[in-house]
Amino acid sequence: MNPVLEVRGVSKRFGGLAALSEVSFEVARGELLALVGPNGAGKSTLFNTIAGVAPPTAGRILLEGTDVTGKSSHALARLGVARTFQLVTLFRELTVLENVVQGLHRHTRLAVLDGLLGLPRYREDTRRLAERAEGVLALLGIAAHRHERADALPLGIAKLLTVAIALATEPRLLLLDEPAAGLSHDEATRMMDLVAGEVRKRCTVVLVEHNMRIVGNYCDRAVVLQFGRKIYDGAAAGLVHDPAVVDAYLGVAEMDG
Numbered sequence: 001m002n003p004v005l006e007v008r009g010v011s012k013r014f015g016g017l018a019a020l021s022e023v024s025f026e027v028a029r030g031e032l033l034a035l036v037g038p039n040g041a042g043k044s045t046l047f048n049t050i051a052g053v054a055p056p057t058a059g060r061i062l063l064e065g066t067d068v069t070g071k072s073s074h075a076l077a078r079l080g081v082a083r084t085f086q087l088v089t090l091f092r093e094l095t096v097l098e099n100v101v102q103g104l105h106r107h108t109r110l111a112v113l114d115g116l117l118g119l120p121r122y123r124e125d126t127r128r129l130a131e132r133a134e135g136v137l138a139l140l141g142i143a144a145h146r147h148e149r150a151d152a153l154p155l156g157i158a159k160l161l162t163v164a165i166a167l168a169t170e171p172r173l174l175l176l177d178e179p180a181a182g183l184s185h186d187e188a189t190r191m192m193d194l195v196a197g198e199v200r201k202r203c204t205v206v207l208v209e210h211n212m213r214i215v216g217n218y219c220d221r222a223v224v225l226q227f228g229r230k231i232y233d234g235a236a237a238g239l240v241h242d243p244a245v246v247d248a249y250l251g252v253a254e255m256d257g
Helices: 043-050 073-079 098-107 111-119 120-139 155-168 184-198 212-218 236-241 243-250
Strands: 005-016 016-025 032-036 058-063 081-083 173-177 203-210 221-226 231-234
Touching: 005 043, 016 043, 016 058, 016 203, 016 221, 016 231, 032 043, 032 212, 043 173, 043 203, 073 081, 073 231, 081 155, 098 120, 098 155, 120 155, 155 173, 155 184, 184 203, 184 236, 221 236, 221 243, 231 236, 231 243
Parallel strands: 032 203, 032 221, 081 173, 173 203
Antiparallel strands: 005 016, 005 058, 221 231
16 A cells, blocks of 8 residues: 655755755655654745645655645645644634635535526535534534634634644645644643544644654654754654754753643
């Protein structure tokens, strides 16, 4: 069986700056993998390259054996790649439920004309999308907020909503950009319990994370970058015992936040 994600010798240059240098790793189906590294290590560049924001200068990216190198984020979304962002991006004037349904509309081929004409098939498809959205909200424990406007949500619920929007598209690969950033200890625990539990039952997860407690407690593996190069690829629990990682990262990482 092919890995869900293969990163093969990926490099990325910005002018004379090498942001990534021949990075390679694989992610198996159902795995929860963390991309780790100090600021400027290249993890955000790698994340954006995988997500189709910026094509690599060299190397290849494969999704379940298919070469998707250079495909746009919209094309990758149609192939089953979903992504969240560190900063919460929602339709602030819409309700929680409407945000998820709107996200689903962007991933379907419902005809605009059918909607304008109010045809029964459009109403039926929209009803099915709403039912799917309700199911994801219930799965993540935020269904009680379904009718609240997004701009009135506390940060913890807003971040769970971004995960719900991504998960509702039924992705094969889910990319989470620091899902616990800015959350309290209890909120971060709730978030990661869900990611490591219900979310990963439905898709493979790659996340960027600074908090070593989260990485060690929840992730199967970690890939650590330093100056754009991979210096570690192994069990998340082994991070604290690797001399290169300790030297490069753990001295400045958040260990028990």
